[in-house]
Amino acid sequence: MKEYQGKTAEEALANAAEELNVSVDELIYIVSKKKKGLFSKKVVVEVFETSDVIKYAEDYILEVIDNLEIESSVKSTVDNDIIRITIDSAHNPVLIGKNGKTLQALNELTKLAVSNHFHKRFRILLDINGYKDSKYIRLSRVARRAAHDVQKTHEIYTFDPMPADERRAVHNACAGMKNIRTESIGEGTHRQVQIIYVD
Numbered sequence: 293m294k295e296y297q298g299k300t301a302e303e304a305l306a307n308a309a310e311e312l313n314v315s316v317d318e319l320i321y322i323v324s325k326k327k328k329g330l331f332s333k334k335v336v337v338e339v340f341e342t343s344d345v346i347k348y349a350e351d352y353i354l355e356v357i358d359n360l361e362i363e364s365s366v367k368s369t370v371d372n373d374i375i376r377i378t379i380d381s382a383h384n385p386v387l388i389g390k391n392g393k394t395l396q397a398l399n400e401l402t403k404l405a406v407s408n409h410f411h412k413r414f415r416i417l418l419d420i421n422g423y424k425d426s427k428y429i430r431l432s433r434v435a436r437r438a439a440h441d442v443q444k445t446h447e448i449y450t451f452d453p454m455p456a457d458e459r460r461a462v463h464n465a466c467a468g469m470k471n472i473r474t475e476s477i478g479e480g481t482h483r484q485v486q487i488i489y490v491d
């Protein structure tokens with residue numbers, strides 16, 4: 293974390309962007325406090341790196357799981373702007389929950405905590421023991437099978453509501469299939485994917 297000053301937050305951010313050779317949009321920052329000088333006030337901006345965000349997310353996850361009295365460890369990577377955090381514990385099934393609901397809730401809590409702290413949205417994906425990757429493979433198979441049915445019947449196939457990362461797996465599985473288009477409908481936790489026939 294580095295601090296930058298300016299007469300305004302905009303000036304402090306511009307100074308940070310210039311020194312780090314990035315655009316202001318790429319900065320991860322918190323406008324922390326105003327320092328008063330003798331004749332003027334200066335705004336201080338704290339600028340963070342992705343590693344600071346990952347550390348905060350990991351600490352948050354470990355604290356939540358520790359409160360459940362479950363020992364765990366985490367390992368993180370960054371892939372296409374997605375922070376992927378793999379959790380390992382002695383009670384993986386408990387943390388995954390029925391149909392992955394507990395893992396999904398932990399994922400949402402972590403995203404909210406990180407976004408609130410850094411005032412910026414981050415794509416964070418939690419996984420436990422390869423659970424998510426296995427689910428993507430299963431979903432992709434189901435999606436392609438459903439898409440073949442839609443090609444024959446021309447009837448829309450609608451999946452049950454699912455989180456964004458799983459909807460993405462369905463979209464990717466059907467991409468490029470002849471006469472097939474996918475579309476997400478609904479809001480929030482009710483958002484679902486449709487497979488649609490197109491001429």
